[in-house]
Amino acid sequence: MFSAKWLLLGVPVAGAVGLGVGVDQWLSAAGEAKQDLKPSTVLPITRVILFNSGVGYFSRSGEVEGDARVDLTFPESDVNDLLKSMVLEDFGNGRVSAVSYDSREPIARTLSSFAINLNGNPTFAGIIAQLRGERIEVAISATAANQPGKLTGTIVGIEKQKIPAGTQITDAEVLNMWCAEGMRAVKMSDIQSLRFSNPLIESEFRRALEVLALSHDSQKKAVQLHFAGEGKRKVQVGYVIDAPIWKTSYRLLLKDQEKPYLQGWAMVENPTDEDWSTVKMALVSGRPISFKMDLYNPLYINRPTVEPELFASLRPVTYRGNFKSSADGIAFDRPLGEAREAKPDAKPGAKGGFGRGGAAPAGASPALGYADDNMDALKKATVANNPEARYGKDTAAELARRMSTGSVGNAATAGALGDFFQYTIDHPVTLVRQKSALLPIVGKDIEGTRVSIYNAGVQAKHPLLGLRLKNTSGAHLNQGPITVFEGSTYAGDTRVLDVQPNEERLLSYAIDLGTEVDPKAGAGKQKITSIKAVKGIVTTTTKVTEETTYKAVNRSQTDRTLLIEHPNRTSQQFKLVDTDKPAEDTPEVLRFQIALKAGDTKSFTVKEERDDVSTIALTNGAEDQIRYFVSLNEISAGLKNKLNEALKLKGAWDNTARELNHVNGDLQRFTVDQDRIRKNLRETPKESEVYATYLKKLSDQEKEIDALTAKQKGLTADEFNARKKYEDFLANISD
Incomplete structure (x- = not known):
């Protein structure tokens, strides 16, 4: 663990300023941190809001006393989201003095900054070649011919020489040194050890090796939150990071003479390395736009190199004074960096946040010690759907009651949040790290009518047993699988897409073997209805009529309500004629409803028409077409x-x-x-x-x-x- 002093002084200033800390406050906080030796304060997770778009909002809160430090660790993959979304609040007479985090220079850039560059896995000779002119002490192997045990001298360079090896000539790397007795050449293969006489070089070498070692353990990054103030007070930090989407599954119980009963469960995961203990949890159904941006890595751009222009020396230039002083009405520009006059309503030392001294940037939250103008913009963007943090603890309960469209069982409260829908789990949730849980969110009787749904493209002979369900639960039903039970017997599985409150949706869960449907397509008819000619172009309109007859037989002992799904061909210009209006009309199918008593047989005909229009240009080779048109009665x-x-x-x-x-x-x-x-x-x-x-x-x-x-x-x-x-x-x- 790095010390607080190192983190505060080592964090990029841009990271601190981005969180609302001025440079003077930054330096002040750094000075205070030198004296801060108090242990870290623990801020447990108290609220979790999961979205089905792959992110989650996590809120930590607790009490601190005086100047306090909170240590947190995050996977490196979450640091960018953390820097983009983190909001800190101090609810007492205190302020957030600084946020520091482990900075990460690109490893290649860091290594190249040392006197010995270890980029690219350099060889022994490559390392020595970087230090020409440095004094070294070399230990030579005992087998080296005409070489003492140790040599002390200065590195001149590395070269390759042709050296005989038995009957062959091989290339060998040779270290050239300037020693007391003159120039010496030592084969690299004869060197047993080498030491740098300059302690600074040894220090640089050790630091470069330490950087390499630290780069291997890059899974976790430390983040420290520093609060400054007096007395005990509540603080809170919230952020949005990657989280598994929450999923839903339902159980539908069907009983005779009773309304269907729907039970819904939300599946949530705790993928973190921290236990969730009695946290307040909410599940939001919606599609907020979320993206990643690289804010953690230092970014560098290439800048052009400009050669200085050389001019002949000039004599000093003198200037006359101004005819009028600034008191006569000439205004001078405000010097760069001079503070603007504070607004009358800006109160130094306001409750919470950075409120001690200085005007705050426009658009910040009063919880951060800023002006009230654009409180909602920042709050909505960063705190997402946390009612307590967004509107204050005193009004959170009232807000929840106002947004709620009804109670969903005894497990969760559902409420609409604009284009989102939220399930607030009524009881605190405890979930151990790396574990998953099922949380009940719906448990209500709903409206539903049994139907048999026939679609020739799904099952050519039999319809499917189903239910026309109306969502009277008062809650938005998130998409998911449904397991259907007939009494205490398993009846089948189905799947439902998102269903809004009071919206109707068809479900099918089994094949209806007691009902059979036989579709027969008619021969079809074509009749020319009109022939028009304009400037030698003849337009012929032909009415095309198509019929499909569905013969349905109910061999079961119970009455059936049959829904026949016929292809919707309005895009092909077909329209219904001499046919009852469909009970439902979707972009894909038209649904016709037929009542079938037990043992009954019925036929239903769907008749469709469209006008086909064709044109032909009369030319000197069109006498056959002319004779055809002359023979028609419609002309x-x-x-x-x-x-x-x-x-x-x-x-x-x-x-x-x-x-x-x-x-x-x-x-x-x-x-x-x-x-x-x-x-x-x-x-x-x-x-x-x-x-x-x-x-x-x-x-x-x-x-x-x-x-x-x-x-x-x-x-x-x-x-x-x-x-x-x-x-x-x-x-x-x-x-």
């Missing part, structure tokens, strides 16, 4: 006439295109035949009769080709105009 007469006119235009275009294709075919045939005739002419003698026949035929074909070419030109223009007329007509059809 309007005007649109049908326009589409028939389009088909006529398409027919005229097709006729022109066919005639053009015929002419192109004739031209192609003439071209092929002329090629044949020209080849024959090259092989036939000019004097022969056949040669003259070929020439006459070739001449006749040229005349026909000229006529066909002229006709082709006209038909090409006609085909282009017919196609354009058809396409323009299609693009402007609207009805």
